[in-house]
Every structure is written in structure tokens, then in C-alpha cells.
Amino acid sequence: MKNIKNYRSYNLFFSLFFFGMLANAQQLLTTEEAVELALEHNYGIKIANNTTDVAENNTSILNSGYLPTLTGLAGASIDVNNSEGQLANGETRVAEGAETRRYNASVNLNYTLFDGLGRLYNYKRLKEEYQLSELEARETIETTMLQLFSVYYTVAQLSENTDALRETLIISKNRLTRAGYQFDYGQNTKLDVLNAEVDINNDSINLINAKQELINTKRDLNVILGNQISEEYTVDTNLNFLLQLNKDELLEQTKNNNVTLLQAERNINISQFDIKTNKAQFLPTIGLVGSYGWNESSNNSPLAFTLQSTNSGVSAGVNLTWNLFDGGSALTQVKNSKIILENQKLQKEQLVIDIERNFNNAWDDYQNKLVIFQVQENNIRTSQNNFERTQEKFKIGQVTSIEFRQAQLNLLNAELSRNQAKYDAKLSELTVLQLSGELLNVEF
Incomplete structure (x- = not known):
């Protein structure tokens, strides 16, 4: 049995050494590199940029009607x-x-x-449509960036979870080795050995599932990046929070720079030009x-x-x-255009209320999650201290294997909860930045 235990210890050491070498050999994908790859290769962003190019072509003098x-x-x-x-x-x-x-x-x-200035108003309308298409492309980029960071930080969280589960498995294997020695020398029963083996099996299953979830999420991230990463890679798990954010300043920026509100303003301008274009039909x-x-x-x-x-x-x-009378078609178009304009203005007023509410909710959610993250950080220190004390007592036989296992699970759950709180807080911060229109202006 001792030879078997020695072989297990050697195998464990070799596995850890191999995993360490593999991790060092993997490419580190930083957030800056991920953003650059997404902006260049993401298919949704490419399509949005092409749509903007079409709108820009429509504003050319060649499409204005001014040329003979x-x-x-x-x-x-x-x-x-x-x-x-x-x-x-x-x-x-x-x-x-x-x-x-x-x-x-x-x-x-x-x-x-x-032509009754119809060409002039139509040309100005095309200019507004081009600016609207730019805002739509910006909205696509913002949405893609938020999706990118959501998946990126999920990969980071799963990476840290996998490390925690791997460390838990190492501790469980050491416990099994110790239980085997104690059983050999008659210091405990076979039950302690069996319990340790059951815990190892559970920890192994959890680690296998976490690894597979990590692999799947990395594939999801690669899709967002346009499938540009062919090698194994790791992500940066270090986070910096923009704690200097000011709520009042961000709320004011939200009212002035939120992409949805800006789109509503462009739609109002387009409706105003529609009215003028329709009125041009009354002139010769x-x-x-x-x-x-x-x-x-x-x-x-x-x-x-x-x-x-x-x-x-x-x-x-x-x-x-000169179309002196067209049966009332032009007059009907003018009336309908005015109603559409009124609806656009009402929609903007509703958007202002909704976005201000969404901003306040996102800000409070961000602040709460920052507090939760700090609490979880403190909980980690408490759980780590409790586990180390329990481990020392377990070595000298002052606590049972069940108590040791509970302390081990408490530490693991604290680490997993801390990881969850850490990335939840960061994503909440990004949501606040997106609502305020500042998501594309910050450095990550």
C-alpha cells in the first residue's frame, strides 16, 4: 500500500508540474487585445460598418438629385x-x-x-439618416463590447474557479494519503479512508465539469472575436474598478450622450424633413x-x-x-408626417424617463455589488484563517475529518462566491458606462 501511495504522490507532483508548464506556455489574451480583435473581426460590427458605408454613399451629390x-x-x-x-x-x-x-x-x-425645395430637404434627410446609421453602428459596437466583456470575465471567473477546485482536489488527495497512513498504523478506521475517497471523487467531478465549462466559454469568446485565436490562451484575472466615477456627472452624460436618446433625436429631425418634403409637393x-x-x-x-x-x-x-390637385394625397401625407413627428417626440420623452430610471438602478446595483465584493473579500480571509486552524488541529487529531471537510468546503464556497461577486461588480460598472455613453471612451 505504501508503494501505491508513493506512486500517487509522484503522479500528483508530475501533474501539477505539467499543468504549471502548460499554463505558462498559453497565450495571455488581455482585455485591450480582445477589444482590438473584436473591433476588427467581429461579424456584427463588420455588418454595422458596411451599413454605415451604404448610408454615407446615399449622401453623395450623385444621389442628391441636383445633377442633370x-x-x-x-x-x-x-x-x-x-x-x-x-x-x-x-x-x-x-x-x-x-x-x-x-x-x-x-x-x-x-x-x-x-422642385419646391424637395431635393434640398431630401438631401438633408439623407444626411440625418447617415448620422443615424453611425449611431446604430455605435450601438452595435457598445452591445458587442458589453457581450465581449461579459464572456471574457466569465472565462476569468471560471479560470479562478478551476484553480480553486484544483487546489481543493489537492487538499483532498493529501487528506486521503494521510488517512491511509493513519489506517495502516491503526490510528483511525477504514471509514475515514472511504470518506476521503468519496470527497476526492466529488472534487474530481466538480473539477472536470469546471474545465469543460471553461473550454466551452473560451469557444464562445473566440466566436465574438471572429474566431481569430487558434491557440490555447488564458485571460487576465486582475481587475481595476473605476472608483472615481461621479454619479451626477454620469447622469448628465447619460442625458446628453446615451446612444438611444441620440437616435431618438435623429428620428425627430428626419420626421421634420419628411414634413417639409411632403409640403414641397404643393409647389410647381x-x-x-x-x-x-x-x-x-x-x-x-x-x-x-x-x-x-x-x-x-x-x-x-x-x-x-404644377400639380394643382392630386385628390388630397399630398395633404394626407403632410398630416400623417406631423403625427409621426409628434409620436417621435413623445417616444423621446418616454425614453428620457426610462433611461434615467435604468441609470439609477444600474448605479445602485453597481454600488451594492462593490460592497458585496468587499464583504466576500473579508469572508475569504476569515474562511482561510478558519481552514488553516482546522487543518493544524486535524493533523494532531483534535478535529474529525467531517469538521475538516466542512472547513475545506467553507473556504471553497467563499472563493467561488468572491469570484462571482468580483466579476458581477465589474459587469455592473460596464453597464453604468454603457448607459452614460462612456463605454467606448474608457481604457480597460
Whole structure:
């Protein structure tokens, strides 16, 4: 039995050494690197940026309606006819299979001089839509960043949990070794050995589950990063809290810089331009037209006065179109646009109330979780002190294995609870920053 125990001790030492070497060989993924990878490779962010590019293209002068249209036309035709005609002197002439060939080409210009300022308001509307698309892209980035940090810190928490469970398993294996020696020398019963083996099995299962959950969560993080990490990696478990945050200043920034509120303002501006664009239908449209044309015609019929003619020239003109009555369609559009504008303003007022409430809730939640984290930190020290004292007494036989196990579990639960509180507090802080519009302005 002693040889078996020696082998177990050697195997445990080798495993710990191997895991230590493996951890050192793994790539450390910092929060800064994760943010850079997500901004460059996350598919949601890429799509949002492409959508913004489309909106920017729509604001070009080429899509404004201010430029003229220029079209070219060309054609050719051949007519073959049988003709019969009588001349003034009574002579009758017959033309069989007479061909008439016609050729034409022209360049035509159309330009709207005035359309009731509809183009102007539509162009300004496109500018607002572009700015709205930028805000939507920013919202996508903020949401992705919050998701990124949520998964990143979950990986960090599971990494620390795995370390705690691994340490618990080491302690349980040492306990089994000690129980085996004590049983060999008749200092305890077989029951203590069996209890130690049961605890090792439970600790091993917990460690296996934690490792698998850690692997799965790392895969989730890699998906957010656009699958850019091919090697095994670790994450940074050191956190810095922005304790200098001021509630009143952040609340004011929330009202001025919250991305949802800014989008509501852009929608109001768009609705205002919609009203002006619809009103432009009541005014006339003045257009300029011009063309340069060339025509050629040839006729080999003996009845024709001319065998060939060619014409070319320039023509220009101004036209006015005024829709005096369209059945009330334009008036209805104006009325509906005003109602839509009123709804946009009401929605913004509701958003201000909702976002202010959400901010206050998030701030209080952040403060509470910071306090809980501090309490859990103190609890760790208490549990660690209790475990060390219990361990010393266990070695000299003053406490039972059950009491030792309870102290061990108390320490483990305190570590797991501390890890949970630690990252909950950080995510609460990030939620406050997102609501205030400052998430993308801080350094992590």
C-alpha cells in the first residue's frame, strides 16, 4: 500500500508540474487585445460598418438629385415600298421596291431647376439618416463590447474557479494519503479512508465539469472575436474598478450622450424633413430640357422630290409642372408626417424617463455589488484563517475529518462566491458606462 501511495504522490507532483508548464506556455489574451480583435473581426460590427458605408454613399451629390441627366439616343430604319403616283402632266410613274433609309442620333439633357425645395430637404434627410446609421453602428459596437466583456470575465471567473477546485482536489488527495497512513498504523478506521475517497471523487467531478465549462466559454469568446485565436490562451484575472466615477456627472452624460436618446433625436429631425418634403409637393416644378440631334434620310424612289436629306441642330426649352390637385394625397401625407413627428417626440420623452430610471438602478446595483465584493473579500480571509486552524488541529487529531471537510468546503464556497461577486461588480460598472455613453471612451 505504501508503494501505491508513493506512486500517487509522484503522479500528483508530475501533474501539477505539467499543468504549471502548460499554463505558462498559453497565450495571455488581455482585455485591450480582445477589444482590438473584436473591433476588427467581429461579424456584427463588420455588418454595422458596411451599413454605415451604404448610408454615407446615399449622401453623395450623385444621389442628391441636383445633377442633370444626360441621355443618348440613336436609331436606324429601312422601309421598302411599292408606290404609284401621277404627275401634273398626267404621266403615271410606278416605283417598285423603293427603299427609304432613315438614321438619327441625339443627346438629350434634363435638369430640374426648382422642385419646391424637395431635393434640398431630401438631401438633408439623407444626411440625418447617415448620422443615424453611425449611431446604430455605435450601438452595435457598445452591445458587442458589453457581450465581449461579459464572456471574457466569465472565462476569468471560471479560470479562478478551476484553480480553486484544483487546489481543493489537492487538499483532498493529501487528506486521503494521510488517512491511509493513519489506517495502516491503526490510528483511525477504514471509514475515514472511504470518506476521503468519496470527497476526492466529488472534487474530481466538480473539477472536470469546471474545465469543460471553461473550454466551452473560451469557444464562445473566440466566436465574438471572429474566431481569430487558434491557440490555447488564458485571460487576465486582475481587475481595476473605476472608483472615481461621479454619479451626477454620469447622469448628465447619460442625458446628453446615451446612444438611444441620440437616435431618438435623429428620428425627430428626419420626421421634420419628411414634413417639409411632403409640403414641397404643393409647389410647381420647373425644368430645363435641351438636346442636340442629327437626322439623315435617303430615298431612291423616282417619286421622291429629294433623294437624300440631312438635318442637325440644337433645341432647348423650359417647362413648368404644377400639380394643382392630386385628390388630397399630398395633404394626407403632410398630416400623417406631423403625427409621426409628434409620436417621435413623445417616444423621446418616454425614453428620457426610462433611461434615467435604468441609470439609477444600474448605479445602485453597481454600488451594492462593490460592497458585496468587499464583504466576500473579508469572508475569504476569515474562511482561510478558519481552514488553516482546522487543518493544524486535524493533523494532531483534535478535529474529525467531517469538521475538516466542512472547513475545506467553507473556504471553497467563499472563493467561488468572491469570484462571482468580483466579476458581477465589474459587469455592473460596464453597464453604468454603457448607459452614460462612456463605454467606448474608457481604457480597460
